[in-house]
Amino acid sequence: MDWLQVVVLALVQGISEFLPVSSSAHLILVPVLTQWEDQGLAFDVALHLGSLLAVVIYFRHELWQMAMSCFSALKGQRVDRDARLAGWVILATLPVCVVGLLMRDVVSEYMRSPLIIGLSLVSFGLWLGYADWRKRGTRNEYQLTLSDALWIGGAQALALIPGTSRSGVTMTAALMLGMSREGAARFSFLLSIPVIVLAGGLEAIELIGQPNPIDGTAMLAGTLLSGLSAYACIHVFLVLIKRVGMQPFVVYRVLLGIWLLWFFHG
Structure with a gap:
């Protein structure tokens, strides 16, 4: 890979991983539209590692509290809101693991x-727009219930369809259940941690024993750039949705989906 490819792919992964626009769709489309050779599994693992580091560092205080509360609960102390949130994250991850x-x-x-990606971008984008327009409420991630976690987890399994967007479909489900924009986004970001770990772990297992040489410099650069852009994206997104909501992302998804359908099947 040349450095332009490294930079573009790292930025695409870092920015689109946590926005409701489908990172998988963008990573599939980049080599199609640019005629670049496939970046390889090792580089994909590096990009996902960068995204994982970004979300873990951003939510480090929440994750620490969740871990400490879980240890306290295991020792017989009361289950507080942080332990419950950790439980909902684990529970909501199970459907995508099974279906995956x-x-x-x-x-x-x-x-x-491109046909499936285009249709998914449009259809799930319109669903997100409806949820943000008519269904959002005021609950945050600490006010979730068992049934909420199951519904959001079930919706997350739909993200296996390229173009759906894992963050987009989980935020949509959360908004439909009466969560606030910020609460829906924060729970979606927390849900990304086990999903990225599991997906990256499967890719790493496949990578073992492959004879292809690994460009360590490109992988390190991809990890760092993906991580920095993902961290900035999380922060900006949480600020932005308070002011403008989800509608700009809905418009982008619909326009991109229509363009893909026209470009490849028009």
């Missing part, structure tokens, strides 16, 4: 076409 293991080959072989 069952449908992984189907998704990778048959569902990565």
Whole structure:
């Protein structure tokens, strides 16, 4: 890979991972539109590592409190709001794990076409727009219930369809359940941590034993750039949605989806 490819892919991953616009769709489309060779599995792992580091560092205080509360609960002390939030994150991760293991080959072989990406961008984008316009409430991530976690987790499994957006569909489900924009976004970001760990772990396992040489410099640069851009993206997004909501992202998704359908199938 040349340095332009490293920079573009790292920025695309870092920025789109946490925005409701589908990082997988953008990473699939970049080599299609640029005619670049596939960046390889090792570089994908490096990019996901950068995104993981960004969200862990950004929510480090919340994660610490959740971990300490879980240890206290295991020792027989009362279950407080941080321990419950940790439980909801784990519970909401289970559906995507099950569906991902069952449908992984189907998704990778048959569902990565521009047609499916375009349709997903438009349809799930409109759903996000409706939820933000008519359904959002005032609850935050600490006011979730068992049924809320199950519904959001079930919605997260839909993100296996390229173009859906994991963050987008979980925020949509959270808004439909009466959460605030900030609460929906923060819970979606916390949910990304186990998902990225599991997805990156599967990719790392596949990487073991592969004879292809690894460009360590490019991987390090990709990790750092992906992480820095993802951290900035999380901060800016949480500030931005307080002022303008989700509608700019809905417009972007719909326009991109329509363009893809026209470009590849017009």
